[in-house]
Amino acid sequence: MTKETKNPSIDRVDGRMKVTGGANYFADFELPSMAYCVLVGSEIARGTISSLDTKKAQGAPGVLGVFTHQNMPPIPGWDAPIGGQADGPPPKPKTEETYRILSSPKILFDGQPIAIVVADTYERATYAASLVKATYAKQASRTDLSKHVAEGIAPGGSGDYSRGKADAHQTAPITLEANYTIPIEVHNPMELHGILAHWTGPDKLMIYAKTQGVNATQNAMAQAFKLDPKNIHVHTEFMGGGFGMGLRTWPQETAVVAIARKIGRPLKLVMNRSQMFTLVGHRPYTVQTIRMGADQTGKLVSINHAATAETARYEDFTEATVNMTKFMYACPNVSTRYRIVRLDRSVPIWMRGPGEATGAFALESAMDEMAHKLNLDPIEFRLRNYTETDPEHNRPYSSKNLREAYEKGADAIGWNNRKPQPGSLREGNWLIGYGMSTGVFNAFRWEASARALLKADGSLTVQSAVTDIGPGTGTALTMIAHNVLGVPVEKIKVEYGDTSLPKAPSQGGSAIVSAVGSAVFDACTAIKQALIELAVKDGSSLAGRQADELTLANGILSVEKEPGKKLTVSELMQVNKLTVIDRTKESKAGPDHQKYSMYSFSVHFVQVRVNPLTGVVRVAKAVSVADSGRIISPKTAASQMIGGVAGGIGMALTEEAVIDHRFGRFVNNNFADYHVAVHADVPAIETIMIDKPDPIINPMGAKGMGEIALIGFAGAVANAVFNATGQRVRDLPITPDKVMQKLV
Amino acid sequence: MAQNEHPGDELEMPDASRRHFLKQSSALAALALAPTAAVKAVDTGWDQKIAAAFEQLPLQVTINGTVQNVSIEPRVTLLDLLREQLHLTGTKKGCDHGQCGACTVHVDGQRVNACLTLAMTTEGSNVTTIEGLATNDHGATARLHPMQEAFIKHDGFQCGYCTPGQIMSAVACIREGHADSPEEVREYMSGNICRCGAYANIVEAIMEVKQGGKKV
Amino acid sequence: MNPFQFTRATTPKAAISAITKESGTYFLAGGTNLIDLMKREVIIPERLVDINKLPLATIEKTASGLRIGAMAKNSAVADHELVKKHFPLLSMALNAGASAQLRNMATVGGNLMQRTRCSYFYDTSMPCNKRGPVQAGPDKGKPNGPSGCGAIGGFNRMHAIFGSSSKCIAVHPSDMCIALAALDATVNVSGPKGDRRIPFSEFHRLPGELPQKDNTLLPGELILSVDLPTNRFADHSHYLKIRDRASYAFALVSVGVGLDMKGGMIQDVRLAMGGVAHKPWRLFEAEQFLKGKEATEVNFKQAAALAMKDAKGYGENDFKLTLAPNSIIDALKTATKTA
Structure with missing residues (x-):
């Protein structure tokens, strides 16, 4: 069983498809008489379209239609005035504006679609789109959060938090106050966003989507077009990365579906890379202030953590930026405050590690700064403030092995080589520094369903609508099914990413192995029970045995006490004239979950090399330790962790989407100028799994990993840069200009 | 410029090659050579397919x-x-x-x-x-290229979207002689972005293929 | 992309006559920059003349040095034995640019013709004096986007600190050209009025009042080859490129150094910088200062200070006033050691 023993490494089950080019992503599907859509974006951030010339575009060869606010087909589900978003969570408090794509000449953000051009080839649609010309009545736009922090509003529902004394900071013996900034970061999955929409009947819709949840897209479209979800088929078997941007249905997807209905042909939209910066969310620009107090023994006295983030004028986006501060350390006096500022910007969305990664950079940088003030080793400082119970909710953690994680990570990076005095280690022209940071993220268990079908030939099919955006969900589900039923891995087939399969939540929040894995576990367990019941019933060769005496492995039922006594599953099914045993299970958290705080933890260690002359920072070594319960699929789990490191290096050193606030427009919205980490930025990485099952979370004992792989990493780099140079960089990314030292 | 000679004997549209069409009339040829010709063709009510034929080579x-x-x-x-x-x-x-x-x-x-x-x-x-890339990739029994095998073994991908590009680049990287160390591979593979961050595994896969000495 | 006419030239003469015949005609070599600019509608050509079949890809030894054909691919030059042995600075600079794929496509001639990577130049909704009018299509002759320099007072982190004008502060993006500038290359061109040789320092130009013009080529001229004179810098060459990530990014600042050393003394030196001006920037004064001096950090610092004499920042690129001299020192230190 999974809980007791560690799992073996298996190859990714969809590996062959991915290395041969056989994996089909939404844009790879080809439909008869399919036509192409291209979006035209606004060139201002705020104002009104005064004129729109579409004549040249309409006359260009191959053009089937040019759709603007003047002729956009209606989206029936958008008729009712809604305070919040039409296609996502329930309405929030009323925002200043409502954004309905191509419904009005009003411009709410730069890059807002002002036209969708449809033509018979991609080239013709693209050229025709370039012929659409608009003039605007421009209004002054506000896009720079740093100038408007004071205008922050408390978003509905997420109040301020405090425990202990509000003024504890003032009397703490040692104090620190620092501001930290996270720039706009953009998910930028390699796959461009878009949709392929095909009306197969007047009220029947087939969608090839780039979504992290086919059920979510199905529901959004059902709502938008007032259709029965059953008539909407959404397929996303392969998704070329999401990192959060696929956690909602974006307005342009809905628009393409509406236009496809009007034109009567399947339509494909593949957005361009620049549009990925404005139309599918981003990590919001966030400014944070941390005030921290400690005493001479290295005990935290107080932490105040305030964060202000940008959002759109038409939607209040919030995330859990300050949450980690509430429960991470044993600190009697804690207060947090979270504000948002509505700007002339498109709406953000959760990006890997979401707000927690933003918050962890501030908190874990501040912890390092305080440790330095106290002349304490940063790990020692964290251990002196370690907590075995959640101080926010006053309840135990379901499991927490963070001490062990600190220890193992420190060993692996060679922490004892670190010198407390910054600038002490040098190799030629390079300064060497070590840094570490903690990461933490909720371990969820959402409701999910799965189906398992065991055939008489011993093969097993597992089904769930869940998408696999890259973490290896299919591989993990295979391992879970294998562990329950003992069916060899190569005889298990996992089918996913399609609304014809049992419902599952969207892939996000590091929750899928826990949620869908539990459903697979339950469905397979139900099959196992059925087999055992058949095996012990009258007439069977194992009749009379107790159910718990039987074991099941490699398609054979045996009795431990009676060596040689065996019954194959196929014999058993044949005898009972069964060709398949088919079970579908819905699975969710039990009442026990209320009694515990459930989190995954990580610790990141890095060694950096810094050239003090040029300010160049290189991550030379990285060790990431995951404390996330039982590891289901060691190989793909390690990949998740190294992926977090690569993303973390980008967050720490290179990523920043820059707006020219005079125009409210991005100036680096492409892969040449928005720098995600490349091969040369990323060293060999050591990953360490604590791999101890969580007794509460789910039957596998497994917690999520996708977020903790990233959360905290940027702080570890900043702390290492400080250790190398004495230079504390609080505004990400840590580019050469922030580190170089003036010499001439 | 004279180019792409595909001698034919007919001038018929719309699928006759542009060149056949041009041979018949210098006036039409001049029109065809003008970049706005296709637009004009549409404006003057010509069949779109003829316009397409103008534009195609x-x-x-x-x-x-x-x-x-x-x-x-x-x-x-x-x-x-x-x-x-x-x-x-x-x-x-x-x-x-x-x-x-x-x-x-x-x-x-x-x-x-x-x-x-x-x-x-x-x-x-x-x-x-x-x-x-693979010698005979037509079904489950087909042999994979050693680089494809190594990517599977070392889990050199996650979402899989950049993978075809990474593999094509990796094969060339070895053929060019730029895979003598992990550092060199990192530099010469830097034109292939992987947002999932599988870099470390990709480098391992390439180094294994390189050191395995198999022809790539 | 707009629809355009496509022809293929097999001789330089045919190529030159094709481009001279009709306005709005462009040579298409590797396409790594031109196709990119066409996709962004910064360049909207009437016609492309594909010159990839021209027999101009040879790299050969000459009496005075090395001749590199204009159509030689960047990767072929970087990996060429003669280049690696006698002109390692060129090899290093080439390998610091772009990606392995792009270097397999990009040609030497095309690299010389590279346009700036300034964001405002690339975005036709942003002000730019460099783009000039639309070259083809229904809007031919109209301005291609608003005029003015968006980078002045805007995002100018990547921009020039030397030789800029009130019209334009863009930089030349090439790495290869920094090495060619340092190595005193000559560009051989052919045009409707015959052949001529252009000293490298006169090939690219400063923006002045005419930022649309990157170089001194005359209409219809085609680059045939680049000549490199023999030198004694092979043992002490270094190309240092500082950028916002470890590879596949344009330079914040780059330095090309060639030293001719005897003992600890600098007999001769070449210094050029990238990422700092509208053209590859030779540091003549610093070179003059270092000649005949000892290779010490003190001298390097003084040379770097001399190099920065006329530098001017525009706000976001002020850091280059520190990064540039620091990089000169760092590059000189490394070049002293290499051999």
Whole structure:
């Protein structure tokens, strides 16, 4: 069983498809008489379209239609005035504006679609789109959060938090106050966003989507077009990365579906890379202030953590930026405050590690700064403030092995080589520094369903609508099914990413192995029970045995006490004239979950090399330790962790989407100028799994990993840069200009 | 310029090659050569397909060992030709501007970005895509290229979208002689972005293939 | 992309006559920059003349040094034995540019013709004086986007600190050209009025009042080859490129150094910088200062200070006033050691 023993490494089950080019992503599907859509974006951030010339575009060869606010087909589900978003969570408090794509000449953000051009080839649609010309009545736009922090509003529902004394900071013996900034970061999955929409009947819709949840897209479209979800088929078997941007249905997807209905042909939209910066969310620009107090023994006295983030004028986006501060350390006096500022910007969305990664950079940088003030080793400082119970909710953690994680990570990076005095280690022209940071993220268990079908030939099919955006969900589900039923891995087939399969939540929040894995576990367990019941019933060769005496492995039922006594599953099914045993299970958290705080933890260690002359920072070594319960699929789990490191290096050193606030427009919205980490930025990485099952979370004992792989990493780099140079960089990314030292 | 001679005996539209059409009339030829000709053709009520014929040129290129004779607009990139016309969708579009490497293919043995390659410039060339890398990739028993095997073994991918480009680039990296150390591989593979961050595993896969000494 | 006419030239003469015949005609070599600019509608050509079949890709030894054909691919030059042995600075600079794929496509001639990577130049909704009018299509002759310099007072982190004008502060993006500038290359061109040789320092130009013009080529001229004179810098060459990530990014600042050393003394030196001006920037004064001096950090610092004499920042690129001299020192230190 999974809980007791560690799992073996298996190859990714969809590996062959991915290395041969056989994996089909939404844009790879080809439909008869399919036509192409291209979006035209606004060139201002705020104002009104005064004129729109579409004549040249309409006359260009191959053009089937040019759709603007003047002729956009209606989206029936958008008729009712809604305070919040039409296609996502329930309405929030009323925002200043409502954004309905191509419904009005009003411009709410730069890059807002002002036209969708449809033509018979991609080239013709693209050229025709370039012929659409608009003039605007421009209004002054506000896009720079740093100038408007004071205008922050408390978003509905997420109040301020405090425990202990509000003024504890003032009397703490040692104090620190620092501001930290996270720039706009953009998910930028390699796959461009878009949709392929095909009306197969007047009220029947087939969608090839780039979504992290086919059920979510199905529901959004059902709502938008007032259709029965059953008539909407959404397929996303392969998704070329999401990192959060696929956690909602974006307005342009809905628009393409509406236009496809009007034109009567399947339509494909593949957005361009620049549009990925404005139309599918981003990590919001966030400014944070941390005030921290400690005493001479290295005990935290107080932490105040305030964060202000940008959002759109038409939607209040919030995330859990300050949450980690509430429960991470044993600190009697804690207060947090979270504000948002509505700007002339498109709406953000959760990006890997979401707000927690933003918050962890501030908190874990501040912890390092305080440790330095106290002349304490940063790990020692964290251990002196370690907590075995959640101080926010006053309840135990379901499991927490963070001490062990600190220890193992420190060993692996060679922490004892670190010198407390910054600038002490040098190799030629390079300064060497070590840094570490903690990461933490909720371990969820959402409701999910799965189906398992065991055939008489011993093969097993597992089904769930869940998408696999890259973490290896299919591989993990295979391992879970294998562990329950003992069916060899190569005889298990996992089918996913399609609304014809049992419902599952969207892939996000590091929750899928826990949620869908539990459903697979339950469905397979139900099959196992059925087999055992058949095996012990009258007439069977194992009749009379107790159910718990039987074991099941490699398609054979045996009795431990009676060596040689065996019954194959196929014999058993044949005898009972069964060709398949088919079970579908819905699975969710039990009442026990209320009694515990459930989190995954990580610790990141890095060694950096810094050239003090040029300010160049290189991550030379990285060790990431995951404390996330039982590891289901060691190989793909390690990949998740190294992926977090690569993303973390980008967050720490290179990523920043820059707006020219005079125009409210991005100036680096492409892969040449928005720098995600490349091969040369990323060293060999050591990953360490604590791999101890969580007794509460789910039957596998497994917690999520996708977020903790990233959360905290940027702080570890900043702390290492400080250790190398004495230079504390609080505004990400840590580019050469922030580190170089003036010499001439 | 005289080019792409495909002697024919008929002038018929719309699928007659542009060249046949042009042979008949210098006046028409002049019109065809003007870039706005197609637009004018539409404006004056000509059939769109004739307009298309004006815009198209013949191209002969060998792709994964198969000779392809196609008629395309000169603005069609190799990437869009592969994906949208020849349905070889293993090659991916990640940026369309030579900034990510997802579209990496081999043209006459050299790795290039298909998104910045006008298909017309591959006249007479040999193009290899991910679909043509394995010796006989037609079903479950087909043999994979050693690099494909190594990517699976070392889990050199997550979402899989950049993978065809990474693999095509990795094979070329070894063939070029730029895979002598992990550092060198990292530098020479930097034109292939992987947002999932599988870099460390990709480097391991390439080093294993390189050290394994198999012909790639 | 707009629809355009496509022809193929097999001789330089045919290519030159094709481009001279009709306005709005462009040579298409590797396409790594031109196709990119066409996709962004910064360049909207009437016609492309594909010059990839021109027999101009040879790299050969000459009496006075090395001749590199204009159509030689960047990767072929970087990996060429003669280049690696006698002109390692060129090899290093080439390998610091772009990606392996792009270097397999990009040609030497095309690299010389590279346009700036300034964001405002690339975005036709942003002000730019460099783009000039639309070259083809229904809007031919109209301005291609608003005029003015968006980078002045805007995002100018990547921009020039030397030789800029009130019209334009863009930089030349090439790495290869920094090495060619340092190595005193000559550009051989052919045009409707015949052949001529252009010293490298006169090939690219400063923006002045005419930022649309990157170089001194005359209409219809085609680059045939680049000549490199023999030198004694092979043992002490270094190309240092500082950028916002470890590879596949344009330079914040780059330095090309060639030293001719005897003992600890600098007999001769070449210094050029990238990422700092509208053209590859030779540091003549610093070179003059270092000649005949000892290779010490003190001298390097003084040379760097001399190099920065006329530098001017525009706000976001002020850091280059520190990064540039620091990089000169760092590059000189490394070049002293290499051998």
